[in-house]
Amino acid sequence: MHIHQLRIQNFRNIREASLDLTPGVQLLIGRNAQGKTSLLEAVYLLATATSHRTHNNRELITQGETTAFIEAEFDRDGSRHRLSTGFDSKERRFRIDEKPLKRVSDLYGILKAVFFSPEDLEFLSGGPIARRRTMDLGLCQQNPPLVRVLLDYRKALKQRNTLLRQADASITTRNLVKAWNPELIRLGTQILSQRADYTLKLVEKASDYYASITGSRENLAGVYRSSMTHLAWRKGGEIPDEKDLKRYFEIALEETVEKDFLYRQTHAGPHRDDIVLEVCGKSAERYASQGQRRSIVLALKLAERDLLTSPNDPPILLVDDVTHEMDMRRCDRFLENICSSGQVFLTFTETESHRGLIKNATEWHVQDGMISRRSG
Numbered sequence: 087m088h089i090h091q092l093r094i095q096n097f098r099n100i101r102e103a104s105l106d107l108t109p110g111v112q113l114l115i116g117r118n119a120q121g122k123t124s125l126l127e128a129v130y131l132l133a134t135a136t137s138h139r140t141h142n143n144r145e146l147i148t149q150g151e152t153t154a155f156i157e158a159e160f161d162r163d164g165s166r167h168r169l170s171t172g173f174d175s176k177e178r179r180f181r182i183d184e185k186p187l188k189r190v191s192d193l194y195g196i197l198k199a200v201f202f203s204p205e206d207l208e209f210l211s212g213g214p215i216a217r218r219r220t221m222d223l224g225l226c227q228q229n230p231p232l233v234r235v236l237l238d239y240r241k242a243l244k245q246r247n248t249l250l251r252q253a254d255a256s257i258t259t260r261n262l263v264k265a266w267n268p269e270l271i272r273l274g275t276q277i278l279s280q281r282a283d284y285t286l287k288l289v290e291k292a293s294d295y296y297a298s299i300t301g302s303r304e305n306l307a308g309v310y311r312s313s314m315t316h317l318a319w320r321k322g323g324e325i326p327d328e329k330d331l332k333r334y335f336e337i338a339l340e341e342t343v344e345k346d347f348l349y350r351q352t353h354a355g356p357h358r359d360d361i362v363l364e365v366c367g368k369s370a371e372r373y374a375s376q377g378q379r380r381s382i383v384l385a386l387k388l389a390e391r392d393l394l395t396s397p398n399d400p401p402i403l404l405v406d407d408v409t410h411e412m413d414m415r416r417c418d419r420f421l422e423n424i425c426s427s428g429q430v431f432l433t434f435t436e437t438e439s440h441r442g443l444i445k446n447a448t449e450w451h452v453q454d455g456m457i458s459r460r461s462g
């Protein structure tokens with residue numbers, strides 16, 4: 087999968103850009119605050135309708151303008167497609183091959199991308215919400231129908247929580263709350279089993295990368311911990327089948343209903359699950375050093391790339407600022423790994439020496455939101 091042509095209008099500080107791209111490595115070189123991250127953000131927004139920096143369209147549109155536009159012509163499975171998004175401060179619309187996408191959830195899987203960014207460290211420091219979000223983004227690109235399931239689950243959960251917030255715990259309210267259980271259970275078990283399965287595969291791959299980064303001196307393991315009390319899975323553990331999961335979920339909802347009324351929110355369900363990573367048997371969230379944290383998130387991202395690779399077709403990699411705190415040896419191995427992966431966008435500031443490690447790249451100069459091909 088690779089982008090041939092990328093067009094951007096009024097996105098962050100990029101007023102107008104049109105890039106003819108090659109299938110391999112694209113180096114984006116420029117001083118600080120020139121638009122390098124913005125370009126990667128534009129590509130990721132087109133692929134997933136999300137930005138790692140904001141939920142607010144307003145911030146994405148160039149100040150003083152009212153609309154922004156991003157379009158990519160790309161090759162997938164031997165045929166060419168055109169994907170675009172246009173948006174104002176309220177609404178985002180997507181088109182694939184000139185046809186409007188009815189729902190943003192239909193976008194997933196069309197243009198697959200993995201973003202490596204310094205903010206990835208949030209996976210360890212940002213709590214379960216950040217971890218679930220990362221898991222779900224990777225999983226939805228791999229398994230697009232799950233987007234709909236997640237959205238429907240969120241809606242059902244919201245309805246149930248709204249009822250819980252109503253002051254009384256009368257029989258009528260209790261019955262109304264309970265009436266949402268079957269829908270939560272139906273959707274929630276799909277999320278739970280797919281997310282747990284994805285997480286275990288991801289951690290298994292990531293632990294191989296982690297071993298290679300650390301020269302096998304350290305090991306990484308992970309557990310998927312379900313909010314349905316007694317359930318947690320690690321590598322080799324079998325995820326219960328759907329029938330059993332439904333039963334566990336039903337029991338958990340019954341067990342926590344008093345707590346739900348007390349705190350006015352739903353306690354059992356995949357919206358409360360977590361992924362616990364361990365380095366050498368100790369919680370990474372609590373004990374990992376800075377260097378270990380960086381290595382863990384890189385290993386996870388490389389694993390995400392592998393899981394998103396359909397036979398011989400890796401996703402587009404957007405690699406922002408992740409190499410500048412790495413030592414040369416580690417950096418060399420990382421760059422070698424990602425640069426053999428297909429189309430890769432890498433940002434560098436003018437001064438970084440690691441850039442010399444990359445061969446055969448197309449170089450782009452980014453200055454004040456303008457992007458031009460560097461020659462020689």
Ligand SMILES: Nc1ncnc2c1ncn2[C@@H]1O[C@H](COP(=O)(O)OP(=O)(O)OP(=O)(O)O)[C@@H](O)[C@H]1O
Pocket residue numbers: 097098099116117118119120121122123124125144145146147148149407435452
């Ligand atoms: N909506 C917007 N309108 C105009 N300019 C914006 C908007 N949002 C961000 N900017 C500006 O765009 C510039 C480029 O930001 P960006 O994060 O892309 O820089 P960068 O090249 O990645 O820099 P660094 O090397 O420091 O990471 C910044 O000066 C930022 O303030």
Ligand SMILES: [Mg+2]
Pocket residue numbers: 122123124406407
């Ligand atoms: Mg940047």
